[in-house]
Amino acid sequence: MAVFTEVSADEAEALLRKLNLGALKELRGIHGGIENTNYFVTSESGDYVLTLFERLDFEHLPFYLHLMKHLAHHGIPVPDPQPDAGGEILHSLRGKPAAIVNRLPGHSELAPAVHHCAEVGAMVARMHLAARDYEGRQPNLRGLAWWNETVPVVLPFLEASQAALLTGELAYQNHVAAGSAYAALPRGPVHADLFRDNVMFQDGRLTGVFDFYFAGVDSWLFDLAVCLNDWCIDLATGRHEPDRARALLAAYMRVRPLSAAERGLLPAMLRAGALRFWVSRLWDFHLPRDAALLKPHDPTHFERVLRERVAHPLRMD
Secondary structure, eight states: OOBSSOOOHHHHHHHHHHTTOOOEEEEEEOOSOSSSEEEEEEETTEEEEEEEOSSOOTTTHHHHHHHHHHHHHTTOOOOOBOOOTTOOOOEEETTEEEEEEEOOSSBOOSSOOHHHHHHHHHHHHHHHHHTTTOOOOOBOTTSHHHHHHHHHHHGGGSOHHHHHHHHHHHHHHHHHHTSHHHHTSOEEEEOSOOOGGGEEEETTEEEEEOOOTTOEEEEHHHHHHHHHHHHTBOTTTOOBOHHHHHHHHHHHHHHSOOOHHHHHHHHHHHHHHHHHHHHHHHHHHHSOOOOBTOOOOOTHHHHHHHHHHHHSOOOOO
């Protein structure tokens, strides 16, 4: 959510009027994140978020935007892309793909308690079930194929012990993915990036889930593992926090019980989730793009998480 592309007030207002959202009242760039340009927008009709997509193109974006529409239609509190008079929800601004969505109420809980994690677990399960009949088909573009492509690019920046961990884990994940148990995991559209800063709460209740631009068809277990690796760890050390993890898993399974195969592969998917974000943060940190307000995430955080997941696997009794 850095600002790579500067948008003027006149340009934003022209898009608002095209979408019949009224005159612009405020336009403010959003700090944080590293993928897209984002602005808070206030118009005569309400509060919105304007996104210009810096890496994603017109080919891939319909999957994400229509998935959000689908989930909103099924009662999931997600940003709803705003259409123009012809019903189109993917627009163009400054020569780049763009979308405007409604702004969700509430705020992020960056130090979640047990009850926040339970809310997240139940919502993730609801999203998985709600998306089962979504007709869009697109793989997780930051999945195993991308890890295999990107690891050789970032290896020259690493110390020997880091390189050994990274290459060893990649080999392990390729081995897991080749197995029959992995192939049998339930799959569907997943968020794949459901971190603390992508969920909103108000008065202790979950009010919204956003930033679907890493979504794709993958195993539901991988999506759950990504959540556990952020919501249920100590951020300073990467260590597992058992009370929060139990709450998230129990709430998820009350909505969608895990199969025996999923229970058995959870430790491997927790390692996969840590690897995915270590690789992407290494890439963003060592090969950054120019942008106003850009602040890459620290890649060593997910190195610590991965080391913890390897040393202390989470077992489901």
